[in-house]
Amino acid sequence: MHNSPLPLPTHLSPGPGDIRALPRWDVFCQVVDNFGDIGVCWRLARQLAGEFCIHVRLWVDDLASAARLIPGLDLQAAVQHQEGVAIHRWEPDFSDEQAADVVIAAFACPLPDVYKRAMAARNQRPVWINLEYLSAEDWVAGCHGLPSPQPGLPLVQHFFFPGFDAASGGLLREADYAARQAAFDPDAWWQTRVGMPRPLDALTVSLFAYENPGLAPLLDVWARGARPVVCLVPEGRVLADLAAWSGQPGLKAGDGLQRGALRLQVLPFVPQQAYDELLWACDLNFVRGEDSFVRAQWAAKPLVWHIYRQEEEAHMVKLEAFLARQGAGLDTAARNAQEAFWRAWNGSEGGMGVAEAWPALEAALPRLAAHGQAWAREMEALGDLASGLLKFCKLAVQ
């Protein structure tokens, strides 16, 4: 399979550095927790195979997590093909010695020793990429693309950082994203996915978050508010908080409840492709981690980010870096409103609480919506991460 001739996609130039010189890619994904690791890897692998005709093997050490995002995955299969990607179960006794032309270690996951030896034994050394976490911090620009020679091995690893400016690797975005978004029919979606007409008079919200002490006060504010709020909650970790607040244990997909002006509706966790639709269908999106955070930016709606917690509050630095960067083009009131609410949602000490910060955020939503569109256009103009990665690998091949 790996040696079959590849048709060259028209958007890739032939000649020196031709991507046909790098036809086989391996992506290694270690699932640390939740869905972000596999979410990013699957999205990238799917795009590399679908848009660039690359033979991608995606090595995953936790197929059960992957199965939540990839419909029809067989948990027992050692190898299976989905959307042009060969998904391999990454076992502790890894023994594959067919090192690929490009090797991506997602989020610095350690590669199996036997595989590293196979990489070193190749005449043309593989391009070894460490695909890093997303951050808006300024130091990213100085580290993106840096080589890291590997002690004891004739191999060089390269750091590839996603990011929000031209000095970084950009963000994952599929070539057909705009067309899919334009074809989206929100009325049909609300009817089929939520089982109700699209509520035109209500503020519609999607809620994807970790456990959060700010949730109960926020739900109280929405329930007491003058404006109806319809909040759609995909099944997941936040449901326990929701159950505690509502006094209704065991909430599951399909359940709904009304408290004052607030209607809560629990939705199933959907395959990754379908998650975009939830974001397009709502006025305000609460997202978390990394991949959903990026998708909410492409959806170009106001968003609230529940950042993944790190030791010594390192995540708060990342939160502030993004707020400063993305908020730069906002008027002061909208910017302050966004900052105060995001800090409160992430449990920042010394600031406002979530309930206190909500009215200003609500008032700023129209401005945040317009700004979200401008921000998405700005990010799109940088070029997408997969295309940038291809260019980088063509130059880095030894």
Ligand code: TRH
């Ligand atoms: O799940 P996350 O919190 O993931 C992570 C991990 O914790 C990881 O270790 C950490 O490093 C990282 O965050 C920062 O959030 P994330 O990144 O948004 O991933 C969720 C994925 O789940 C994303 O690809 C979207 C997808 N998804 C669906 O496919 N269907 C759904 O219904 C929903 C709600 C999400």
